Amino acid sequence: MGIVSREAINQLRALMDQAEEPLQITFKNVHQGYLTETLERFLKARECNAAKAHKMLIDCLNWRVQNEIDNILSKPIVPTDLYRSVRDSQLIGLSGYSKEGLPVFAIGVGLSTFDKASVHYYVQSHIQINEYRDRVVLPSASKKYGRPITTCVKVLDMTGLKLSALSQIKLLTIISSIDDLNYPEKTNTYYIVNAPYIFSACWKVVKPLLQERTRRKVQVLPGCGRDELLKIMDYASLPHFCKREGSGSSQHSQNGTENCFSLGHPFHQHLYNYIKEQSVIREQPIKQGSFHVSFPEPPEQEKEIAKTIESELHKFGNGNGISGSLDNVKISDY
Structure with missing residues (x-):
């Protein structure tokens, strides 16, 4: 649903005006001065129903208060070696901006292993990037381009996607649920590149399960997607794995400033330094251990999608005679 009526926005705004003070405080961190655009996002996520959007937003704000999300950018992942391990196994970065000024986030789906730390560290890292995007990157882009x-x-690189991805479904479902419930409609378009057959097989069965507004956002591009992506961004903003066929999303690169997954890339340097600075400003003691966040119960649609992917990967594995490695991994184990 692309257009939200002024009436629905006004209804939701009136409901939010009644929220208690602790929720009003965290709400300011959510909307960053762009109140109308934030109300529109939550309305879109609930088919423009003001009452449902209000419940979703209040639930989101309660989650933020209960889990101290407003302070998560002052909680560095330490020691540095652990943070490096998280970054090397959870491949994400900011490669540049589209011609319209939208940040371009690159995600190495296929080569992210999520096996160097506990699930809590990966969730903490993901939320920190979300919050840094919303509180620093997007406001900065708004100022630069003179509009909200x-x-x-997001450009999702499927290079290296294998049957072992089944072991990541639990974590990916948690992250997806956190995004759907607390950061709705933050992604304009998902571009899928370097997609192997295993992705195509899963996409064929998952696509019908998605809501129409989500399906419209997903574009599967041929090859590395370079030619199509150059229509919406300059060459300099292309993720490194889109600049030439077969480049892939390796987390290691001789040129750390080009590979947006690298700790040497400006985005990660700025993010890392920002979190350290915030811990000093807020006088937060730097201690080892993850910043635990409560995981929301995945919506029924998320559960169905996860089970469908699991089933499809099992079938794919059986067809290739390698099902043994998958036998002990089930959604219900988590």
Whole structure:
């Protein structure tokens, strides 16, 4: 649903005006001065139903208060070696901006292993990037381009996607649920590149399960997607794995400033330094151990999608005679 009526926005705004003070405080961190655009996002996520959008937003704000999300950018992942391990196994970065000024986030789906730390560290890292995007990157882009910029585009690299991805479904479902419930409609378009057959097989069965507004956002591009992506961004903003066929999303690169997954890339340097500075400003003691966040119960649709992917990967594995490695991994184990 692309257009939200002024009436629905006014209804939701009136309901939010009645929220208690602790929720009003964290709400300011959510909307960053772009109140109308934020109300529109939650309305879109609930088919423009003001009452449902209000419940979703209040639930989101309660989650933020209960889990101290407003302080998560002052909680560095330490020691540095652990943070490096998280970054090397959870491949994400900011490669540049679209011609419309939207941040371009690159995600190495296929080569992210999520096996160097506990699930809590990966959730903490993911939320920190979300919050840094919303509180620093997007406001900065809005100022630079002179208009509200409250969404981004994501380029998902499927290089290296294997049957072992089944072991990641639990974590990915948690992260997806956190995004769906607390950061709705933050992504304008998802571009899928370097997709192997295993992705195509899963996408064929998952696509019908998605809501129409989500399906419209997903574009599967041929090859590395370079030619199509150059229509919406300059060459300099292309993720490194889109600049030439077969480049892939390796987390290691001789040129750390080009590979947006690298700790040497400006985005990660700025993010790392920002979190350290915030811990000093807020006088937060730096201690080892993850910042635990409560995981929301995945919506029924998320559960169905996860089970469908699991089933499809099992079938794919059986067809290739390698099902043994998958036998002990089930959604219900988590």
